[in-house]
Amino acid sequence: MTDTLTAFAQGKIDQLAASSLLRTLRPTGRRDGVFVERGGRRLVSFSCNDYLGLSHHPAVKAAAQAAIETYGTGSGASRLITGDNPLFAELEARLAALKGTEAACIFGSGYLANAGIIPTFVGPGDLILVDELAHACIWSGAKLSSAQTVAFRHNDVADLSAKLASLRGEAGRTLIATDGVFSMDGDIAPLDEISRAARAHDAWLLVDDAHGLGVVGDGSGTAKLFADARVDLQMGTLSKAIGGYGAYVCATKPVIDFIKTRSRTVVYSTGLPPANVAAALAALDVIAREPERVAGPIARARRLTAALNLPAAESAVVPIVLGEAETALAAARDLEARGLLAVAIRPPTVPAGTARLRLAFSSEHTEEQVDQLIEALRPWLPR
Ligand code: PMP
Secondary structure, eight states: OOHHHHHHHHHHHHHHHHTTOOOOOOOEOOSSSEEEETTTTEEEEOOOOOTGGGGGOHHHHHHHHHHHHHSSOOOOOOOOIOOOOHHHHHHHHHHHHHHTTTTEEEEEOHHHHHHHHHHHHHOTEEEEEEESSSSSSHHHHHHHHTTTEEETTTTTTHHHHHHHHHGGGOSSSSEEESSSSEOOOOOEEOHHHHHHHHHHHEEEEEOOOOTTTTTTTTTTSSSSGGOOOOOOOOOOESSSSSOOSEEEEOHHHHHHHHHHHHHHHHHBOOOOOOHHHHHHHHHHHHHHHHHGHHHHHHHHHHHHHHHOOOOOOOEEEEEEEEEEEHHHHHHHHHHHHTTTTTEEEOOSSTTTTEEEEEHHHHHTHHHHHHHHHHHHGGGGSSO
């Protein structure tokens, strides 16, 4: 006899499988920044966010190893108890300098960052306006805050302004939240206009720049692309171009001090392992020493978008939207048979009817590898 919990789970799994929406894990070894090992085969990956290949950079690995030798594998407690290894302050100072803010706070992950930051500043009676394509963890943070949460149309400042005008009056504090570089579309938010709208309506602006750091502009992310943009909360991760794990937010010192004393995902969660912090510092050193690396991912992405007559890539991410989940899965299987990994992204990660291959480019991809991908994709492109 099956218990009701197991029966519930099995029923859900069957439903998802019937609509090609079941997700399963595939053990995947990554021994360098470009190739992955899956199912006994070696594939060129266009699905990793390791945009600069730094997860396997010798200096980054050496820094992590040295930190393990000195400090061990874990932080031992929340940062507010005994987990605030001295490397945290060093990394926070580096990130604040990079972003041009007074201070920064490190989080365990990007998900934990947005889930922690948003409820720290807004709550019941307040308003959050979120770009409809913003990352899932921004929505989770909004939900945790219990503030009224309203989506605005993707990158549509007129819609945002209209919603600010109609809803702002009733609300207490108001927060606008968006990705800087959109994770599944690779396009960039119009931060100067969004920030102007925010100021006009006395709203705060949070930008998640997980996919901007190390890739966009001079490598410091999207905010600096916009001369006028004032981003109150500059959030990002250490898990993409930085090649490791963890996240940060940069802001004024009082904002950061308040986060450190009140954000639940800082207060009640163990500090990152010191090795992650050391690796991030070393990765930032590599980027500072070799700034030319930063141009690599977008150059490769543009090589593909030009060859396939797609809009020019704005970031390291290029979506090949195929429509139904089954089509995206079939395309991914076809590419995999050709030695290329481009994982199918399906709802609810992307809106229904926009299942896609989400391509992510690295400075470590060769032109030949990109050209191989271009040829493999041609038969799948809508005519
Ligand atoms: N924000 C964005 C835009 C992301 O794409 C991701 C993850 N891919 C996250 C936040 C979550 O970051 P993490 O993986 O460090 O939890």
